[in-house]
Amino acid sequence: MEVGDGWARFELEPAEWHYNVIGSVHGGILSTLADTALGCAIHTKLPAGTGYTSLDLTIKFTRVATVDSGVLTCEGTVITIGRRTATAQARITDSSGRVIAHAVTTCLIIPSG
Template sequence: MTKSIAEYSGLELLQAMARGELPAPSITVTMPMSLLEADAGFVRFAAKADERHLNPLGGVHGGFAATVLDSVTGCAVHTMLEAGVGYGTVDLTVKMLKPIPRDVPLVAEGKVLHISRTLGVAEGSIRNAEGTLLAHATATCMILRR
């Protein structure tokens, strides 16, 4: 018998997704990103903006970086949660440091800074292949226990 999603801890769920044993969330189609690594309090994603993510001036819209950073910070918090416990972002502060390039592979990482019974705080970054920091975020997530 197959486990339901609610029976996986956050870390187990994300690691199963990274191995391809469970499908990735649909947001990964809209915002091309894939989970490369998940460990307790840490995640690493690959991401790449494309022609679907451009603003009226032809640059990559800031919403691309904000969405990727919301994903890595939230998933980092999720790695610390037991089965059946959810979370939701209540605050996301994003700093755009350099333009996000189009059609260039990027690495996004999320790391937990603090976790309690009701709140998780994490930081995230997006870097290019050379390691240049393009965007940074901090997020607070409410932990949803039943």
């Protein structure tokens, strides 16, 4: 895991227990990876004590991921941030740099207090 101003990067090494019944990494696993990177990217732009929650998550799966894909890397970056909502985008790539999936989210910003 790495984070910076407006971005977050997470990695996952696929294992067979991540598979769905057709023998590839389950879309829910990839969605969780994307949602985590997206939310954390937004979190880096918020003042201390401010919360957030996902309003939506849209993900497009473009390539099958398996244990042979190597480490999957997901980097999320903030697109916009306002007073009440923020948006971010992410790409999941395999160890060869091929895009496995891409995603966008909108998060509700929850002021402290």
